[in-house]
Amino acid sequence: MNDQQERQPPSRRIAEELRAAIMRGDLGDGDQLPSERDLAARYATARNTAREALGILQAEGLAQAQHGRGVFVRLRRPLMRMGRDRYSRRARNETGLSPFRIEVERQGRTPHTECRSVTTVQPPAEVAQRLGLDAGQEVVRRENWYFADDEPMQVGVTYIPTAVVEGSPLASAKKLGRGSIYQRFEDLGYPIARIREEVSARMPTPDEVKGLSMPPGVPVIELLHTSLDGDGRAFEVTRFVMRADVNGLDYNMPVED
Amino acid sequence: MNDQQERQPPSRRIAEELRAAIMRGDLGDGDQLPSERDLAARYATARNTAREALGILQAEGLAQAQHGRGVFVRLRRPLMRMGRDRYSRRARNETGLSPFRIEVERQGRTPHTECRSVTTVQPPAEVAQRLGLDAGQEVVRRENWYFADDEPMQVGVTYIPTAVVEGSPLASAKKLGRGSIYQRFEDLGYPIARIREEVSARMPTPDEVKGLSMPPGVPVIELLHTSLDGDGRAFEVTRFVMRADVNGLDYNMPVED
DNA sequence: TAGCGCAACTGGCTCAAGCCAGCTGTTGAC
DNA sequence: GTCAACAGCTGGCTTGAGCCAGTTGCGCTA
Structure with missing residues (x-):
């Protein structure tokens, strides 16, 4: 073990020691780490090497x-959860269909939602495919931002085929921009029979780094x-x-049907 | 825009141009990028700077x-999906309870599963909390690896309180190591009434980088x-x-209950 | 022909020095 | 008392040099 540690390049070794200090709790959330120049002096390495360790x-x-x-x-810890209500008929009758709930876990965090835009656009290919749209068919795009303490936490972009919205009370951009879109669908007589979700993770785009100030x-x-x-047709x-x-x-969902 | 590009540090600019080439399709999946020394010469910068760009x-x-x-x-694209069968009673009766399925999407990829170990251990705090165990209570730990074309794709570590396994056909490590653990629970008369799942993403630990060769x-x-x-008690x-x-x-699950 | 060994490539990592830019507390002028 | 300027810290980024360690293909030898 020790042998293995010695063999590591200095930058990794420094990073490992700092990581261990954090894991032990010697360094807590928000604490300042030694500066690059400080680390370099302490470990008798070049500043670049210390810098590399902090980069790791x-x-x-x-x-x-x-x-x-x-x-x-x-320290990463969940401040917010986005979840799904259990799909019992009872819950649906009592509260209406609200597939998502957002909970702010840390005390004192005040959540709020902001609809940034409602526009009509050509859908991205990924979305068009899932909505079963042909090329050229347009969709209504609604961009929603979720904040905790005015810190942006999440973006949601909803796409609805114009055909679904046309001639309905949802056609007004103002209406579409307010409140839960799922409740709107319920009102509209568009019952959600099934939901399909695909979850993945990736590194943020430069835009997202800026937009989510992360x-x-x-x-x-x-x-x-x-x-x-x-009928199994996607409408949103x-x-x-x-x-x-x-x-x-x-x-958190029941297995029973 | 151009102004903004000029203002960027060289490493970012090089990275951006390479990124653009990839996005345009000039460079496809698997194609080799210019070498560090090549890039450095081409952009008249130090090798370190070119290296930084490739690092980005x-x-x-x-x-x-x-x-x-x-x-x-x-290029990142899903090669594999892990999903959940729809929880209809029919599906359960026909095939037994099999909450997960793994599909290999790319042609020619051959999936296989390997149980690396079945041991008895102290559970991690996170697990103990979810199983409602007191300190000191042990669990059976089963480590499963999922491969596609012998490339490790996923690890699953299952924890079951020893109390659940004791005196049952599952007590044999050999039995526990084979096949779907969910089918085993069904056989055992442990019906899964509800499933709770928490999904998150993070950067891999050094061990995971090695183990998943990522x-x-x-x-x-x-x-x-x-x-x-x-009764709402967690048993796995x-x-x-x-x-x-x-x-x-x-x-992919039904909304109806 | 089979196989070894070397040369020429690749990235990994470090060094020591330097300049720039952002933050913060101190100091001094008004 | 206010506020502007500055000094001394911080990280951001680059340079150009060097050594090490994998990979690959070529050519020579047995």
Whole structure:
């Protein structure tokens, strides 16, 4: 074991020692790590090497650098959960259909939702395919942002074929922009018979790094949600993108049918 | 826009141009990127700077370095899906309870499963909490690996309280190591009444990078699966860890109850 | 012909130095 | 008392050099 440690390149070794300190609790959430120059001196290496070590911790999501200030421990813990209500008929009758709920776990965090835009666009290929649309058919696009303490946590982009919305009370952009879109579907007499969800994770795009003001090096979870009607036809697709460090997805559903 | 590009540091600019080439399709999956020394000469920068640029692409999961060979484009697309059968009573009666299925999407990929170990251990805190166990109570631990073309794709570690297994046909390690554990529970008369799943994503630990032979910089999806009996008591917890670049989670379930 | 060994490539990692840019607390002028 | 300027910290990024360690293909030898 020790042998293995010795064999490691200095940058990895420094990173490992810092990681161990964090795991032991010697360094807690928000604590400042030694500076690059400090580490370099302490381990008798070049500043670049110390810098590399801190870079490793950042890539692991354990630390976050702030230009001009320092590098700080950043423990990932879920601040927010997005989950699914259990699909019992009772729950549906009582509360209406609300497939998603967002809970803010940390005390004092105030959640809020903001609809940034409702427009008509050509859907991305991925969405068109899931909605079974031919090329050229347009969709209504609704972009929703979820905040906790004014910190952006999640984006949801909903796509609905114009054919579904046309001539309905949902046709008004103002109406579409307000409240739970799933409740709207219920009102509209569009019962959701089945839901298909695909979850994946990836590194954020540069835009997402900016938009979610997240540290680079932390992945995002992408959830592609498709609502199907009784005939198995998809009539709505929503792509949720959320920071993987602050969110957990929480499913709790009965096995019985 | 151009202005903004000019302002970028060289490493970012090089990374951006390579990224654009990949997005345009000039560089396809598996294609070799220019070498560090080549890029450095082409952009008249230090090799370190070119190296940094390639590092950015790797962190984004767009490329993967192979020591001594080169850096190669690596487009992320799901090769494998892990999903859930629909929970209709019919499906259960016909096929037995098999909550998970793994599909290999790409032609020619041959999947196989391997049980690496069945041992008795102290459960991790996270697991003990979910199983409602007191400190000191032991669990049976079963470690399962999932491969496609002998490439490790996913690990599943199942924890079952010894009390559940004791005196049952499952007590034999050999029995526990074979086949679907969910089928075993069915046989055992342990009906799964409810399933709770928590999905999150994070950067892999160094061990996972090695074990899943994955490129650093690509996140893993972690799925914590808890089986509950009719009384809401948890009797099994499985932690799945899978490469986020090769897996999609695919849920398809009825809303009706 | 089979196989060994070497040369020429690849990335991995480090060094020591330097300049730039952001943050913060101190100091001093008004 | 206010506020602007500055010094001294922080990380961001680059340079150009060097050594090490995998990989691969070529050519020579047995």
